[in-house]
Amino acid sequence: MRYFIELSYDGTAYCGWQVQPNGESVQGCIQRALSMLLREEVTVTGAGRTDAGVHAAMMVAHFDTKDPLPTPPVREGGAKQAACDYLVYRLNGVLPHDIAIHRIYPVADDMHARFSALARTYYYYVHTRKSPFLRDCSWRLVHAPDFEAMNRAAATLLEYEDFTSFSKVNTDTKTNICHVRSARWVQLADYEWRFEITADRFLRNMVRAIVGTLMEVGRGQLSLEGFRQVIERKDRSAAGDSVPARGLFLQEVKYGPSPDPSPVREGSLKDEALNRMCNFSPSLTGEG
Secondary structure, eight states, rough: OOEEEEEEEOOGGGGBBBBBBBBOHHHHHHHHHHHHHSOOOOOEEEESSBTOOOEEEEEEEEESSOOOOOOOOOOTTTTOOOOOHHHHHHHHSSSOEEEEEEEEEEEEOOTTTTTTOEEEEEEEEESSSOOOTTTTTEEEEEEEHHHHHHHHHGGGGGGGOGGGGGSSSSSSSSSOBBOEEEEEEEEEEEEEEEEEEEOOOOOOOOOHHHHHHHHHHHHHOOOOHHHHHHHHTTTTSSSOOOOOOOGGEEEEEEEESSSSOOOOSSSOOHHHHHHHTTTTTTGGOOOO
């Protein structure tokens, strides 16, 4: 049987989502925990592969089991807990503090966390005033760039499909075609901004390379027409440097008709997770 997991994590201590031979990964942590609790070898597949140091306010993953999930013990006088909720409870008890499981629910066998996803949204956070509490979840800019100019450049991303200029080279990706649905900078507070971008798919390092190139526009080093030329050259060396990983969050993954048969609960667990991570700056979690 197949299950979806909704989770969030602080990626600071990890080599990324995907299992790597030379470091601890989020995927590896969850696979070991599930395999131990379910007493069978479990493989977890994520909706995306975040790089080292990148966070997720909402990641979706799936796993398969041969046997039904274990049922919780029934306490005298208490309501019976659902098997999925019980597994959430047990997983959170064994996983490290920087990974949180929010929901687990059954889905159809042909649902795939990665290939069934219709859209993904990333947020990139920056701040222009020194703050010791934002150092792991936002990038500090010494001088504020021209955000209006950066927004004009960001709007042109919707006119293109080939984003080779913003992709890591020598990847196993078969195509660099992506369909960007929205891209904009949003001011959250006097010294805090967030770049929001949604697309059907993203290339390796794409968001960080886009933000780095937009920064060149904001600093007056690259014109709007120059930004277009960067995209049209289809050459990674034409784009700007990748910005630090710590400001990037996988914010949301969207599917077609909801794979979760249970009703959506009031409030947002992914926003709660981000708020707790950056709880010294509540405005950082504001909806744009």
